[in-house]
Amino acid sequence: MRLLNTSTLEFRSFADNDRPPYAIASHRWRADESTFKDFQQKRNVLTAGHTKVLGFCQLVDRMNTRAGPSRALNDLGLRHRCDWLWIDSCCINKEDGAELSESINSMFRWYGDAAVCYAYLADVQPNQKFRASALDLARSEWFKRGWTLQELIAPRTVVFLANDWDILGHKCAYSEQVCGKVCRGYGDRLNKLLAQITGIPIDVIGMPSISHLRNISVEQKMSWTERRSTTRIEDQAYCLLGLLDVFISPIYGEGEYAWTRLMQQLEGEIGKEEPDVVST
Known part of the structure; x- marks a missing residue:
């Protein structure tokens, strides 16, 4: 650091x-x-x-x-x-x-x-x-x-x-x-x-x-982002990595696919919840 x-x-x-x-x-x-x-x-x-x-x-x-x-x-x-x-x-x-x-x-x-x-x-x-x-x-x-x-x-x-x-x-x-x-x-x-x-x-x-x-559900955490935006589309996913306790490598230029990768990682690591995709 x-x-x-x-x-x-x-x-x-x-x-x-x-x-x-x-x-x-x-x-x-x-x-x-x-x-x-x-x-x-x-x-x-x-x-x-x-x-x-x-x-x-x-x-x-x-x-x-x-x-x-x-x-x-x-x-x-x-x-x-x-x-x-x-x-x-x-x-x-x-x-x-x-x-x-x-x-x-x-x-x-x-x-x-x-x-x-x-x-x-x-x-x-x-x-x-x-x-x-x-x-x-x-x-x-x-x-x-x-x-x-x-x-x-x-x-x-x-x-x-x-x-x-x-x-x-x-x-x-x-x-x-x-x-x-x-x-x-x-x-x-x-x-x-x-x-x-x-x-x-x-x-x-x-x-x-x-x-x-x-102890807080993924769905509830995602609800806190509903009125928030980012300048880069990819950052809508990247800014949630720590909050959701997942790791993905950022690839600027991938656009909305960053959100798809985040969802895939969540499903793979958590396996218990399938959060609704927040509209981008």
């Missing part, structure tokens, strides 16, 4: 068994995202995509300073200082097919293993009144995209950010009592509101481990 140091802006690859605590980014992709080679070669540094990556890094550093965890919380493993960031736009070399395949199939687990996920909502204004910001939150494109479904469900903690990086609130998997200590600085707890916006049960929004998804 390739991570970006939030202070030096240098990449470093880690094996699964020696990864440091890291923050993970969630965002709506735009046309000018900063790629791995852009960052490596220090090019296209004036684009909005590059500025967004820097914004995530600065946020992580700021939260380390502002809401530094107590020793007790750190010892319990409930909250960690993060000096590393993973963001899909520039931490994956998409020109390397093997790396892209591994990343797409590992992404759900990577989000689940992150110390915290920061979700940047470029179309949501800074928090003024809770009712107004809640309405803006519900209207955000972030809740209509295919890839952001796993980015909402997999992490134990997701902190939502307005377009000026102001904190709107968070979701977490902790009890109310623990949340008050661990999530200090993350704003109001939004689990109930997020369940209302997405139609996903509140116990899934706040589940303590992604292993709990094994």
Whole structure:
């Protein structure tokens, strides 16, 4: 897994068994995202995509300073200082097919293993009144995209950010009592509101481990995608791999056949359910 140091802006690859605590980014992709080679070669540094990556890094550093965890919380493993960031736009070399395949199939687990996920909502204004910001939150494109479904469900903690990086609130998997200590600085707890916006049960929004998804039917998981879309047709299948706990190699250009391969893999591995194919 390739991570970006939030202070030096240098990449470093880690094996699964020696990864440091890291923050993970969630965002709506735009046309000018900063790629791995852009960052490596220090090019296209004036684009909005590059500025967004820097914004995530600065946020992580700021939260380390502002809401530094107590020793007790750190010892319990409930909250960690993060000096590393993973963001899909520039931490994956998409020109390397093997790396892209591994990343797409590992992404759900990577989000689940992150110390915290920061979700940047470029179309949501800074928090003024809770009712107004809640309405803006519900209207955000972030809740209509295919890839952001796993980015909402997999992490134990997701902190939502307005377009000026102001904190709107968070979701977490902790009890109310623990949340008050661990999530200090993350704003109001939004689990109930997020369940209302997405139609996903509140116990899934706040589940303590992604292993709990094994008790949920494929049909129910598929229902969470009905109002979500992706730019590439193939991604309608690929964005569900972690959620459905299956592996297929991505083949961009295969179009709707990606969905057929996903269904075949589900039938082969699960054998108990035959989910209805969601219309593409």
